[in-house]
Amino acid sequence: MPANKLRRKGLLGILAIIVVLSTILSGCNSSKSGGKDKYPKEVTIGYQVIPNAELLVKTKGLAEKKFPNVKINWKAFDSGRDVNTAIAANSIDLGLAGSVPVAIGVTNKLPYQVYFLHDIIGEAESLAVRNSSGVKSVKDLAGKKVGVPFGSTAHFSLLSALKLEGLDASKVTILDLQPQDILAAWQRKDIDGAFVWNPILSKLIADDGSILVTAQQLADKGSITADVGVVRTAFANDYPNFLKDYVSVLDEAVKLYRDKPEEVAKDLAPVLSTDEKDALAQTKQLVWLTSAEQSNAKYLGSKKSESGFADVLLQTAQFLVDQKQIPSVPKLEDFQAAIRQEALKK
Amino acid sequence: MNTRNLGISLLAVIIAFSAWWIVSVSGAVSHLFLPTPVAVWKAFLEVINEGYKGSPLVTHIGESLKRLAIAFAIALLTAIPIGMLSGYFAKVRAFVDPFIEFYRPLPPLAYYTILVLWLGIGDSSKIALLALAAFAPLYLAVVSGVSKVPKDRINGARSLGAKDWDIFVHVIFPSTLPDLFTGIRTSIGMTYTTLVAAEMVAAVSGMGWMVLDASKFLRSDIIFVGIILMGLIAVLIDVLIRWLEYNRVPWKGKE
Numbered sequence: 001m002p003a004n005k006l007r008r009k010g011l012l013g014i015l016a017i018i019v020v021l022s023t024i025l026s027g028c029n030s031s032k033s034g035g036k037d038k039y040p041k042e043v044t045i046g047y048q049v050i051p052n053a054e055l056l057v058k059t060k061g062l063a064e065k066k067f068p069n070v071k072i073n074w075k076a077f078d079s080g081r082d083v084n085t086a087i088a089a090n091s092i093d094l095g096l097a098g099s100v101p102v103a104i105g106v107t108n109k110l111p112y113q114v115y116f117l118h119d120i121i122g123e124a125e126s127l128a129v130r131n132s133s134g135v136k137s138v139k140d141l142a143g144k145k146v147g148v149p150f151g152s153t154a155h156f157s158l159l160s161a162l163k164l165e166g167l168d169a170s171k172v173t174i175l176d177l178q179p180q181d182i183l184a185a186w187q188r189k190d191i192d193g194a195f196v197w198n199p200i201l202s203k204l205i206a207d208d209g210s211i212l213v214t215a216q217q218l219a220d221k222g223s224i225t226a227d228v229g230v231v232r233t234a235f236a237n238d239y240p241n242f243l244k245d246y247v248s249v250l251d252e253a254v255k256l257y258r259d260k261p262e263e264v265a266k267d268l269a270p271v272l273s274t275d276e277k278d279a280l281a282q283t284k285q286l287v288w289l290t291s292a293e294q295s296n297a298k299y300l301g302s303k304k305s306e307s308g309f310a311d312v313l314l315q316t317a318q319f320l321v322d323q324k325q326i327p328s329v330p331k332l333e334d335f336q337a338a339i340r341q342e343a344l345k346k
Numbered sequence: 347m348n349t350r351n352l353g354i355s356l357l358a359v360i361i362a363f364s365a366w367w368i369v370s371v372s373g374a375v376s377h378l379f380l381p382t383p384v385a386v387w388k389a390f391l392e393v394i395n396e397g398y399k400g401s402p403l404v405t406h407i408g409e410s411l412k413r414l415a416i417a418f419a420i421a422l423l424t425a426i427p428i429g430m431l432s433g434y435f436a437k438v439r440a441f442v443d444p445f446i447e448f449y450r451p452l453p454p455l456a457y458y459t460i461l462v463l464w465l466g467i468g469d470s471s472k473i474a475l476l477a478l479a480a481f482a483p484l485y486l487a488v489v490s491g492v493s494k495v496p497k498d499r500i501n502g503a504r505s506l507g508a509k510d511w512d513i514f515v516h517v518i519f520p521s522t523l524p525d526l527f528t529g530i531r532t533s534i535g536m537t538y539t540t541l542v543a544a545e546m547v548a549a550v551s552g553m554g555w556m557v558l559d560a561s562k563f564l565r566s567d568i569i570f571v572g573i574i575l576m577g578l579i580a581v582l583i584d585v586l587i588r589w590l591e592y593n594r595v596p597w598k599g600k601e
Contacts, residue, residue, distance in 0.1 A: 081561065084564060085561075088376075088378060088379070088564075104562075104563055104564055105564070108378050109376070110378070110564075147467075147548065150559060150562050151559075151562030151563055170400070174550075175548040175550065176547075176548060176549065176550060176555070176559065177467065177547060177548050178546075178547070180459060181459060181462055181467070181547045181548065184459055184462045184463045184467075185466070185467045185548065187463070188462075188463065188466050190466050190467045190548075191467070320563070324399070325563050326563050326564075326565070
């Protein structure tokens, strides 16, 4: 066998890498430009199926109604990790990611800013344990197997819960599982517990599970997790009016939910692949806030320096460094700079 | 070995490496897209010295290779006899083919959750996924190898008094070796590309998992380390198989 054929294969590989990289790079330069007052021709929104205002906006077509001349592309994502990658590759303008992926993104200087908190995770993410596993408290988890999607808000919450109870994370077998695989592993009794969100969470509870700790309880102790709306900074600079009006659409959805939660649950139920009653329960497990409420210093604040959420992101990043998930944390000012208050109603 | 061509290959690698170095150091591209060679080297030293997420680098490589080896051994032990039978007896082939043709083009991730449900989140489901990826190309290569054996050769052996079993062992098997080795190389390649998918579920070790986990935390430097390592190991495996082929099937291409 001639050895040069093998080498030629290697050369082809390198060429392929160069082609891929140059495609990525050329993608970065194609940022759209337009008048400051106008709406863009096209907007790509990366959403996730989470029972919050943005899902309601999409389901009811509120954005299409508000912006009849803008083509709105909805792209579904399963995790904040993919949203981060999509933003980095310039493929989406607006996106929804958990506070943990956003802390990771800001640490890695992704060109995006937080413009809205889609929801504060209350009881929607919880640590469920199998009743027959005999786990009654977090401390009992020592030596047990717990599944969680790594790099998610649930992962952060699980590690926070262990830390708060003084249980060393190395004493627990923590497995990297996506939600649907958590369900599979649970049904096979491969795992004793899981920190996960709906709809999987409610399926675990229905199958001999009970809740040990909720994200709400951890938030009360200072470990807040949230689903965050992020916008590409360049897009927000080009189209400040679009962002402002989009936030008003989100506000409209929050108001709709507060006025008629049952109707909203009916709209969302098919999207969440569940029935109306369960959809209502799921929406209640998340805290929906209007933009006016978010301009409170506790959340996004009205000035860069007073945003409580920048502190949350900093703490999250600090925690991830302690867990050796990321190498280092930027300064508080960097997180404050990553919060964009202009679109909020004051 | 042709040293003149070796020089060209070396030159290409040096050019690519220099391009990487210049582009990443110049700052024209975010380090998230393209970490500098120095950063990748540092990340490499970091995983060598401290390991990655609690396991030393050797463990990650060892775990992946162990899964690959077991899966591949299963594929060898099943695909070769089934492929031989299918190649020799058209009826066996008619029985087996629909299943192979059905699952072969399926993306592994499509049925992975089913495997997890059947076999659990431990190593068995990972090995099963890899073994399935390895089986089809190997089976097809063996079938085609058997059907290519010249009829004269079989008849010749028979006229010399060979029984069916002797023909199988001494004529058909050696005659399929060249195709078998081609099959092994394709098969290893297929298995290798499935490695990352296999280590997606409930793994806390393995090269594929390392790259996946690093991508969750946007650690481009670690991703580069993982990819470069995986590539080098794949080349080494291929070289090893070629060496075996050269030693075991010296007549290949000379019939």
